Amino acid sequence: MATLTQSMGEPAIEDGAAVWRIARASGVLDANSSYSYLLWFRDFAGTSVVARAPDGAPVGFATGYRRPERPGTLVIWQIAVDAEQRGRGLAGAMLDHLIARPAPRGAPRSVETSIGPENTASHRLFLSFAARHRAPVARELLFPTALFPDSHEPEYLYRIGPLR
Template identity: 70%
Template structure:
């Protein structure tokens, strides 16, 4: 077990909202294909190449998390990375939950578990993500995350739709959340 896996194993017991029968874990390379399928099946996320999900599980496992069911299969994930010029900021790239697990609070538990780990291990105090204006679920997820952690939310358009070469893309609104007042690791 890696240090990240051990930290998550302890963190998931501290979250009252973690759905029964699921546990937090760091992603492994062999999870890349399942994570890609969950992202594809979400019908909301911009789908990256399957290769990129394999790389993400290898190179960014310390700043990402999966939820595993009783058989050890991923049923949800959060991918993230640390901003090079802002090392106390976790950028959340994607959040997705398998259709069968939706409505159980899993996305929030994944986000809480990941931020608790990176706050403890990497001294992260802020979260950034981008959300398109039409993504109501993500807006709610990150707004409620900020409320739980006593953090302010600043919003501004990061990339307007015209910057995307494929046309018809909604603007990406940057959410800056922080500083985080409390995480499971510090409670």
């Protein structure tokens, strides 16, 4: 089994390929283009995180952005951990890192994410995050299946906050 990560921080554009592979290997995330991660890390590195193994290789990531009309809200778009690193609390640590990281607009006051009904690990992750931060959770249907042009389960919005 690989060694647990040694560091976390802002992603670099060069991390895009490794993160794309982690996302694809997750088996639950939407398969975005490799280009999207390069662009994401160029434009949203400050609201995203990459966890690294001692050799510097990415072993986990979370992509996020601040909602333009609600700048105190951090939206987590994707979060994944390499299979060899799962079960060690790394995903939760990345979320905590994003909330604690100094930011020009201040720390986020709330977090939003969308989760499909079958993604049990993500449901647990975000409920655990809310409990650690003593924050209420509101859940509602965000995108029903009928809105997707392809085969996609519905997405439920989780609103977590205010954070403490």
